[in-house]
Every structure is written in C-alpha cells, then in structure tokens.
Amino acid sequence: MMADLYSIMKARALPLARTIVMNPNEDAFATIMSDSDDPRQASFLMMLKGTIPAERHRRILLDGLAREYSGVDGWLAYVDRECKQN
Numbered sequence: 001m002m003a004d005l006y007s008i009m010k011a012r013a014l015p016l017a018r019t020i021v022m023n024p025n026e027d028a029f030a031t032i033m034s035d036s037d038d039p040r041q042a043s044f045l046m047m048l049k050g051t052i053p054a055e056r057h058r059r060i061l062l063d064g065l066a067r068e069y070s071g072v073d074g075w076l077a078y079v080d081r082e083c084k085q086n
Helices: 002-020 028-034 039-051 055-070 075-085
Strands: none
Touching: 002 028, 002 039, 002 055, 028 039, 028 055, 039 055, 055 075
16 A cells, blocks of 8 residues: 555656656666755655645655665665765
8 A cells, every 4th residue: 555655756856856857868866866856856855745736645655765765774774874975
C-alpha cells in the first residue's frame, strides 16, 4: 500500500520536478536528489507544498525518493548523511 502511495505522490510531483530540471532526457528526481547543495533541490522542496498539500503525503514522497535515489532508510537518514558530508 505504501509503495502504491509513493508511486502516486511521485507522479503528482513529476511536473514540478520537470519545471526545475528542464532536460527531458534526464531523470528529474535523480538530478534533484544527486546534490543537496544544488539550488534545484531547495527549489523543489520549497515548491512541493503547493503540489502536495498534505504533510504526510509529502513525507511519503520524500522517504521514497531517499530510498530509491540515495539508498538510505528515509528522508531523515538522507538529511543526516548529507549534513555529515558537508
């Protein structure tokens, strides 16, 4: 069930990700998740609330993105890892 909701949230967030990563040949989410210091990630996070208003749904999306693109247990683990690298 959670994987289904993640897929739904990811599909809802894709148009936003595409406005930030304009190259249609790139995986927009991979680009956004690849560098936490890049302004594209900050832009995505700031605009995400307008695309997915429910906080729990945003959390499901961010946890899923962290798992899929960074191989960590969830969003907080991703943030923790990124903070330790900087």
